[in-house]
Amino acid sequence: MAKPRKVIITCAVTGAIHTPSMSEFLPVTPAEIADAAIGAAKAGAAVVHLHARDPGDGRPDQSPEAFAPFLGVIKQASDCVVNITTGGAPTMSIEERVRPAETHRPEIASLNMGSMNFGLFPMLKRFPDLKHQWERDYVGNKNIIFNNAFGQIEYILTTLGPLGTKFEFECYDTAHLYNLKHFLDEGLVEGPLFIQTVFGLMGGIGAHPDDVMHMKRTADRLFGDRYIWSVLGAGKNQLPIAAMAAAMGGNIRVGLEDSLWIGPGQFAQSNAEQVAKACQIIEGLGLAPATPDEAREMLALKG
Ligand SMILES: C[C@H](N)CC(=O)CC(=O)O
Ligand SMILES: [Zn+2]
Numbered sequence: 001m002a003k004p005r006k007v008i009i010t011c012a013v014t015g016a017i018h019t020p021s022m023s024e025f026l027p028v029t030p031a032e033i034a035d036a037a038i039g040a041a042k043a044g045a046a047v048v049h050l051h052a053r054d055p056g057d058g059r060p061d062q063s064p065e066a067f068a069p070f071l072g073v074i075k076q077a078s079d080c081v082v083n084i085t086t087g088g089a090p091t092m093s094i095e096e097r098v099r100p101a102e103t104h105r106p107e108i109a110s111l112n113m114g115s116m117n118f119g120l121f122p123m124l125k126r127f128p129d130l131k132h133q134w135e136r137d138y139v140g141n142k143n144i145i146f147n148n149a150f151g152q153i154e155y156i157l158t159t160l161g162p163l164g165t166k167f168e169f170e171c172y173d174t175a176h177l178y179n180l181k182h183f184l185d186e187g188l189v190e191g192p193l194f195i196q197t198v199f200g201l202m203g204g205i206g207a208h209p210d211d212v213m214h215m216k217r218t219a220d221r222l223f224g225d226r227y228i229w230s231v232l233g234a235g236k237n238q239l240p241i242a243a244m245a246a247a248m249g250g251n252i253r254v255g256l257e258d259s260l261w262i263g264p265g266q267f268a269q270s271n272a273e274q275v276a277k278a279c280q281i282i283e284g285l286g287l288a289p290a291t292p293d294e295a296r297e298m299l300a301l302k303g
Pocket of ligand 1: 017086111170198
């Protein structure tokens with residue numbers, strides 16, 4: 001009997017896009033973030049993608065100290081692969097954004113492959129009564145540009161690369177794939193490239209099946225067999241995009257960073273609930289979730 005293809009599930013447990021008064025299930029404190037990551041790993045996630053927040057009002061916190069409490073607890077309780085954000089919040093400086101990964105030297109760090117308009121304001125329609133002023137200012141800001149210039153990307157590559165950290169290359173549009181190709185040609189990155197194509201985030205490519213096909217075709221042409229493909233769909237697109245990509249040979253990312261939902265108008269009550277749904281989808285296709293060590297092998301991580 002042929003062995004099922006192994007699918008790497010990444011779970012992004014809290015992020016810096018959603019804010020606490022949008023959903024009571026969004027992890028905020030270090031203990032909540034640790035529990036969410038450990039629960040997601042138990043449910044089948046091989047990789048956990050981590051941001052930190054101020055335990056008081058939940059605003060994004062990119063200080064290395066804010067990550068330390070939950071990193072220790074997660075390492076104690078799980079062998080999952082840890083992926084620390086270098087995106088932080090799009091309003092932060094590049095130096096601030098890189099510091100937690102530089103300090104904690106994770107196996108993986110996210111790396112955003114291009115600058116873009118970053119539209120959170122459409123969420124104001126769904127969440128008109130945000131509690132904190134900072135939430136209203138942040139989500140309502142129509143002038144956010146997520147800065148990832150070539151020099152800034154190079155700064156992150158040359159700061160974290162020598163520490164043995166590998167990257168989750170976040171590509172929100174076709175141009176970002178070409179930017180990654182540039183760094184490959186320059187020898188600043190090496191395969192296997194873990195490419196996370198992002199769909200349906202305002203300012204990036206849409207979430208139509210044509211968009212998924214287009215990004216996959218472009219990545220196949222630019223990188224051939226030198227990359228591992230993964231997808232994330234923002235908001236209501238999360239599970240449909242995951243199902244499409246799993247059927248096309250891809251890996252998937254879920255988690256409350258990218259979507260607060262488990263179904264139409266239904267809040268996910270935990271990250272583990274989204275991971276369990278993702279497992280149902282891939283097992284339904286005759287595939288199986290990769291273990292953390294299988295993911296380490298597929299991604300050639302330092303372990
Ligand atoms: C769409 C995702 N929020 C992309 C992300 O996870 C960015 C990062 O942390 O570097
Ligand atoms: Zn993130």
